[in-house]
Amino acid sequence: MTPDLPLQAIGWPLDPDGRPAIAAWRELLAAHPDARPARVVEQHRSGYVVADGPDHSFSVESPPEWQRTPSYKKGATPTEQRAGVGDWVLIAPSIEHAAGKDRIVALLPRHSAIKRGAAGEHYKQQLIAANVDTVFVVCGLDADFNPRRIERYLLLVSGSGAEPVVVLTKADEAKDVPGSLAALIELAAQDIAVRAVNARDPDSVAALNPWLKPGSTAVLVGSSGAGKSTLTNTLLGIERMKTGAVRESDARGRHTTTHRALIPLPGGACLIDTPGMRELKPTGEETVADSFADIEELASQCKFRDCQHAKEPGCAVRAAIEAGKLDPQRFASYHKLGGEVAGAADRLAQRQAENTANKAPGRSPGRAPAKPAGPAPNARPTGRKTRR
Numbered sequence: 553m554t555p556d557l558p559l560q561a562i563g564w565p566l567d568p569d570g571r572p573a574i575a576a577w578r579e580l581l582a583a584h585p586d587a588r589p590a591r592v593v594e595q596h597r598s599g600y601v602v603a604d605g606p607d608h609s610f611s612v613e614s615p616p617e618w619q620r621t622p623s624y625k626k627g628a629t630p631t632e633q634r635a636g637v638g639d640w641v642l643i644a645p646s647i648e649h650a651a652g653k654d655r656i657v658a659l660l661p662r663h664s665a666i667k668r669g670a671a672g673e674h675y676k677q678q679l680i681a682a683n684v685d686t687v688f689v690v691c692g693l694d695a696d697f698n699p700r701r702i703e704r705y706l707l708l709v710s711g712s713g714a715e716p717v718v719v720l721t722k723a724d725e726a727k728d729v730p731g732s733l734a735a736l737i738e739l740a741a742q743d744i745a746v747r748a749v750n751a752r753d754p755d756s757v758a759a760l761n762p763w764l765k766p767g768s769t770a771v772l773v774g775s776s777g778a779g780k781s782t783l784t785n786t787l788l789g790i791e792r793m794k795t796g797a798v799r800e801s802d803a804r805g806r807h808t809t810t811h812r813a814l815i816p817l818p819g820g821a822c823l824i825d826t827p828g829m830r831e832l833k834p835t836g837e838e839t840v841a842d843s844f845a846d847i848e849e850l851a852s853q854c855k856f857r858d859c860q861h862a863k864e865p866g867c868a869v870r871a872a873i874e875a876g877k878l879d880p881q882r883f884a885s886y887h888k889l890g891g892e893v894a895g896a897a898d899r900l901a902q903r904q905a906e907n908t909a910n911k912a913p914g915r916s917p918g919r920a921p922a923k924p925a926g927p928a929p930n931a932r933p934t935g936r937k938t939r940r
């Protein structure tokens with residue numbers, strides 16, 4: 553396959569020989585000789601908008617299996633296995649639409665996926681963005697500033713295959729930038745970059761350039777009003793995304809961004825803007841140990857291997873809290889998030905067990921086997937993506 557410049561400009565990864573860099577993609581392309589690749593730039597109820605270059609996007613039909621069926625129904629494709637913004641898909645002319653509308657015929661395996669647990673009775677995941685290299689966790693240096701929420705975002709990013717970067721906006725109006733940076737000192741110790749910027753100022757936003765190299769993809773996540781769309785506009789150099797003035801009373805922005813969108817930047821990177829998310833539930837696939845490496849390291853020094861860090865003698869975690877070396881709120885967050893991840897992991901294992909039972913021949917549907925099949929949902933991630 554010859555290098556395809558428009559596709560490359562929206563993140564299509566090529567190896568030095570000019571072939572798609574991911575082997576599974578080459579296989580799928582070979583299996584669908586009539587189809588061509590495109591990237592999902594918008595997702596709507598009725599279908600998708602995809603692009604095959606920075607200046608060419610168009611709507612396509614989703615496969616019938618993805619349409620309408622509630623994802624929890626037996627045999628339905630779970631939502632996180634349907635394409636989302638950032639995904640690469642193969643498209644081919646739809647047979648029903650002689651008029652020329654293309655249809656998605658395959659979803660190419662993701663090299664990274666940012667997901668969260670969705671609210672509701674049935675276990676569900678929601679894809680935030682796929683095939684991203686960097687996740688900008690955006691937080692305003694105003695009343696929005698909340699280290700615990702940043703920890704929660706970082707937990708969701710852990711094991712996704714993408715690199716997290718904390719972007720603190722409104723540095724131009726903040727009274728105590730060094731104080732806020734000090735509250736995030738554990739992150740710096742874990743090699744997570746933290747940058748304070750004025751999202752309206754291109755010179756200040758240039759601090760993010762190391763993560764916006766040509767061909768790379770970044771997603772902006774964070775509360776409504778944090779400055780995600782302002783960052784997008786500044787990086788674009790035009791007012792493409794609507795931004796909202798913050799309500800004085802609670803420092804919350806109005807919900808001006810209504811859907812996720814992938815936008816090619818002039819510098820050659822792709823940026824995904826997202827609406828603010830109210831609830832950030834773990835999926836159960838996160839690794840708390842990765843997000844709280846500092847606490848895990850302390851715990852390894854406790855006298856008892858199964859120390860609960862409550863009242864045990866020789867507890868290194870409590871000693872660090874008492875010595876002022878560990879923020880007790882960070883420790884509380886570790887506990888709380890650990891419980892949430894374990895709970896979600898149980899629900900995920902149950903769903904996997906039910907699916908296995910439904911698929912196994914000769915088994916009555918709904919009867920779950922004693923042990924869930926597949927890898928342990930809370931297992932450490934295998935094969936982190938190598939950086940470009």
Ligand SMILES: Nc1nc2c(ncn2[C@@H]2O[C@H](COP(=O)(O)OP(=O)(O)O)[C@@H](O)[C@H]2O)c(=O)[nH]1
Nearest residue numbers: 722750751776777778779780781782795796797
């Ligand atoms: N002074 C200042 N205002 C900002 C900054 N970032 C965002 N804002 C303002 O905060 C409000 C919400 O920003 P917006 O980009 O819509 O937030 P979003 O909901 O995360 O997309 C807008 O009025 C922006 O102009 C910043 O770094 N400095």
Ligand SMILES: [Mg+2]
Nearest residue numbers: 780781808809
């Ligand atoms: Mg917005």
Ligand SMILES: [Zn+2]
Nearest residue numbers: 854859861867
């Ligand atoms: Zn302990």
